[in-house]
Amino acid sequence: MNLVVKRIASLIIKQWRGELTVEESIELEQWAGENQRNRDLLQQLTHDETLRQELINYYEAENAKEAVWRKIDRATTETTPVIPFPVQHTKRYRYLAAAVTTAAVLTTVAYFWLQNKPGPATKQVAQTATNDVLPGGNKAILKLSDGKTIVLDNAQNGLLAEQGAVQIEKQEGELSYSSPTPATTVSYNTLATPAGGQFQVKLPDGTRVWLNASSSITYPTAFIGNERRVTITGEGYFEVAHHAEKPFIVNVNNKEEVTVLGTHFNINAYDDESSIRTTLLQGSVKVGSRQWAEGRGQKTKLEQSVVLKPGEQAIAIANPLTTHHSPLTIDHSPNLEQVIAWKNGEFLFESADISTLMRQVARWYDIEVVYPEGKPTDKFSGKIGRNVNLSQLLKILEYSEVRFELKGRTLIVRN
Template sequence: MNKEASAVETHELFDYINDPLNAQQVKEVLGDTLIQEPEERALPDNRQQLILDRIFNHQSLPAKKFKHRVPGWVKLAAAILLFVLPGIYFLKNNNPKLAALSAINKPKQIDVQPGGNKAILTLGDGSKIVLDSAQNGLLAHQGNTKIVKSANGHINYDQTAKGNTTAIYNTMTTPRGGKYDLQLSDGTKVWLNASSSITYPIAFSGTERRVTITGEAYFEVAKNKEMPFKINVNGQEEVQVLGTHFNIMAYSDEAAVKTTLLEGSVKIVKDKLTSMLKPGQQAQLTTDGKLSVTDDADINAVMAWKNGQTLFVNEDIKTIMRQISRWYDIDVEYQGEMPTRLFTGGISRESNLSILLKVLELNKIHFKMAGKKLIVTP
């Protein structure tokens, strides 16, 4: 319905529509006129367009069907990605068929609320502001810069007059189970994932704009050819940009720092190693100092956290659990030998932990909770 589906996503939709197992469900929504026998389904391209036209013009669909029940594939078409509330689609062992799970909303003993907007702002004088409980409006006035919390919870740095205030640095830190976003004084927008931080001057001057991050952050850098934007990552890697959109994932418990470019260009610098990225590419700097570039980064997976989703694409259970631990603010313990198979799937980030665990349990992974510790068994 957003008309943003990629070719792969459109193919998944029609795979679902054309699957004989879903014929009755599809017929209820599309009616008889667009449903064909299996041997005919590969024929007309115009049939696909007719179906898409009917989806886009949803008022032409049977009113009762939409009033009482929206089938999963229609929700998939509307949402574009694999995320539907409260439905979840999960691909088991890289199976390309989407499986709608119907039992996920049942009450469960293990339940933890998802994370939300939580962060602490440390000012240049060392004082701290708990942002999730701070009132909207002016938070502080440092040098020539006002720090304002807007009605939608964003933090903005407004420089009221020219002046050299770059010696004043602030740090925004998100805990486990937290996220936050801010706009720097130059107009650059930054989104922080859970367990992350960014340190930055309250106003930029001189020949460059420089910040430091830990954890994961997404940047939309304001263009300024006279002042390149530079990011120190964990005190090791440097990312140099002029104006661009990109994501950096640099958690200390991950095997590599991953910088993924969505728009523009960035230069990765590590000692004598350098790499210039193009949109769609991802640079990976491993813990042993090796730098490599992937040409076909999964942008949907990279940007899922910022877009309110939890998404795993060909990930093992321990990688999944690290992400869960950060967002739900829990510890994880493993008992027994974990399976080596890979999982792909997704869920809204607003969902309780029990819903996500139900998906994994259907894939023969088991859990029990002891306080804030999640015990995982095969």
């Protein structure tokens, strides 16, 4: 059964009974504010006469309970996936949908009402957390060439510093570089985001870079010469300004180089991931992988390069000799929406395991995740905004067999 449907239905029932908490009222209003269909549906369901007639219809139906569940299944399997929900690996995967249909919510409300119980959604899931964690935001530290550091989340908008002829400014979560006169000297800056942080930078050539949490980019304050070269760790999304005479080169963890003229691409190169993934959305890039791999008592240098087409992803395995894979492979049909979901302010998963999910959660909420009973085997599919508090995310996940307990900034995951 669709868990978002159950959640919304239970909140509506609590609203009729006058039992909504402030947090639940906000949750219901946020759901209603997502689109016009949700607003219309909430308006319809809060009119007793409309509901009364629907309940009579369901109550008088033969085998009402079974009919309700069939209607719920039918309605919820046709909706759009937007919120992740883990299911046991022995069951078929299901997607949760915030844009639920009128029939789905009405049938669920009817079932809960006729059974005279509030349903699973009234369980005080939030009690598993002894505190709460806010989502990440625009946080970063800028390190100038002279060693001076500027905490950008505390800095005022406007001019931050000058390095030679180059002016460095901050405007609402973006750093930008400009020079009224051509720069003749080059210095290097580093922009770094902490866990729970993200930031944007407009480089001197007009290239825009979005940095995800726990990432960094080192770049010159002016691109002088016949190439534009930067270094990145963690994850970044690039929109490279086109300059045919100056290729743009990204050094990734000193293991990979991405060479472009002008294009849009994403690089995921976190140390705790098993591979470096470069995904091309627009244009053309050449990905070159170079790394030393150890296995069978020997150390071997592996080098390879591929040219990606839009919609392709290059994957560099961390240790090809021990995983028996090529050092660089191509996925010709990656989920592009999933790749750049972080840039669009979302978590998006497609049959992801708990480790994959929690690595992203840990970076964004700046928490530690532990598994005292081993890692659950659940798979997660769907999406949810990255602007919710951790407790709100856990509320949704708590409807599975997985259980969570938050102590300080440590999230305990149990089967």
